[in-house]
Amino acid sequence: MDAIILAAGEGARLKGWTSDKPKGMITLGNAPILEHIVQGLSKSGIQKINMVVGYRKNLVMSYFGDGSKFGIKINYIEQSTLSGTLDALKLGLKDISNHFILVPGDNYISSSSFLPLISNEKPVLLAGKADRWSKWGEIEFVGSKAKITFDNPEAFGRLHFTGIMKLDIDIAENLISADGRHIGEALQKIEEDVNFDVIRSDYWHNIVYPWDLIDGNRLALQNLFLSKSGKIERNVTLKGPISIGSGSVICSGSYLEGPISIGDNCVIGPNTFVGSSVSIGDNTRIGAFCEIKDSILMSDSVIGSYNSIVGTVVGNGTETGTNVIANPSNRQVTYLDHTVSLSNRGSMIGNRCNIGNRAVLDGGSILLEGATIGEGEVYNADFQGDTI
Template identity: 30%
Template sequence: MKALILSGGTGSRLRPLTYTNAKQLIPVANKPILYYAIEAIKEAGIEEIGVIVGETKDEVISALGDGSEWGVSFTYIPQEAPLGLAHAVKIAEDFIGQDDFLMFLGDNLVRQGVKSFVEQFQREKPNSLILLSRVDEPQRFGVAELDGGRVIRLVEKPKNPPSDLALVGVYLFDNHIFQAVHSIQPSWRNELEITDAIQYLVDQNFRVDAHIIDGWWKDTGKPEDVLEANRMMLEQIDSRVDGYVCEHSQIIGRVVVEKGAKVIKSTLRGPLIIGSGSVVEDTYIGPFTAISENVEIKNSEIENSIVLKEVKISDIQCRIDFSLIGKGVKIQKQNNKPKAYNFVIGDNGQIDL
């Protein structure tokens, strides 16, 4: 069995971060989202992985390399434009060949992994097995209608959903899926929809089964989803202090301080993680915060946030909360007269004062 990871989307809902970052490489608990998918695939015993890449391919290839870090091999498959998930399957046909394969959307997190899902497919041998989860807003997703454990209908982002069962972004297929992707037509979005391809299998009497997960899953397509994923992953960390924490600092709860980080006269209330090379001084870091590498935070307060590399925050009197702060950002107090707010903000940024 092989795997196919989709890492070619533009991440428009995560602007402005994704103007300069692949959305799949945004860190959650200081680890790129895409790495969690690779680890889950490796845990399931799959070592040959195709990676669909788009306009951020150079960044993705630089971050992943040849796969040896995980004990897998990568084959990079360029997609000239985001033309749909079924299009990604279509262009991967030469890589997949006649093998069964697992398809994993690179911006999805499945905390329980996919090993049991793969084992079910290998044991029961349907033509396709799709992962589903009950959601509060099925209108945002592809939605499945079931008869027992069998899929009878799929609808992409329906106005009137037939159920609350959303496609999670993890699929298993045998080679009949290539017949499907070559047979369907582009949707109104001018994309080849994976829901249409799976519906083709259903209509042609191929066996499409469903696996409803009862664990935690998150599609990290929006900033609030990324922050929620960060919360869930931080809940699993074990305390570890490899950096310097001075005797005048206080650690409460599960906290990771990476090697090379310094914590001076500060309070850390976990779960949280502070990346290597970062300096936290006279500061309160609250729960569910991930501080990346080489960040400086002084005389400030922050919680429930993700702070990317090389950010500088100083002398902020109001607590920073529920924030996603991109690489190299500076947030600082100015004492100039007359008082004013000075901003340099990327497209689609948001500031709440």
């Protein structure tokens, strides 16, 4: 059986983190979102992937190559104009097997979620619970028949279509002919003619806004591959599942409580606490006497001494001074004209930001790429620009 991955989009709502890469290359658990998908399909027995690429396609193609290092064959098809998921599906049908798995390439899904789809003889929709309305639609049952609806604005805890499905070429061609705005809407138009099974996954997370990365990272770290290749100095405590990359150093007096993923060539401490659900990208330096919990620190970041960073995303190449505080809170946030209520979230800091000594970032603060926060500033706004 083959698979199609739709990976052409930029991820406009994550533009503080996608100027140099597509959304699917943002890392969760120190691996790109797309890598989690490719590895999952390979482990589930899929032989070939048609990956539809577009925005920053060369980065995706150079990372995955022909797929051989992931145990799978990957073909690339370019969507030169980003004209939607139905057009991408049409492009992906080239030389595909009659039955195949369709996967959007920009949401986290665990490898174990694919096997029930592959083993089912019928067409299948994969469902998951969402914290907000999903663009793919909610799944309701009328008798034994699954239906897609976009009518109910109350999303929390309801069963939503993930965009992941098992189908055949005939169903795919009917979806394309139905001419909806996207796959979820097209499904509405053909659902009377197709009897889909529905399988639920508890290991899917809808990545739409920056704060979604925190929950996706937590899920990814539940499947952490353990490796300790770095140097661990004296009087370091390691507790729980922790992966430490090659060339990394955990300095004396530090305490790490997993799950934690640390990339290559990182330096942590001395006397720093790293709590659970933390991913630290390659070449990142964390100074002395810091507290880091429930956060993503992307590659090439520099975190000064005496920082407290909790529930926060720190983009590639960002630098913070000493005594910086970015702790979580509960508040309403307006981001790209969309207002949401955030619970226990810290700051969302884009790539290549610079944060001065003693700055305080209130929970829910959003800094897009290249933002600068001055020394001693207290920042609690919904940030939309490039500088402050």
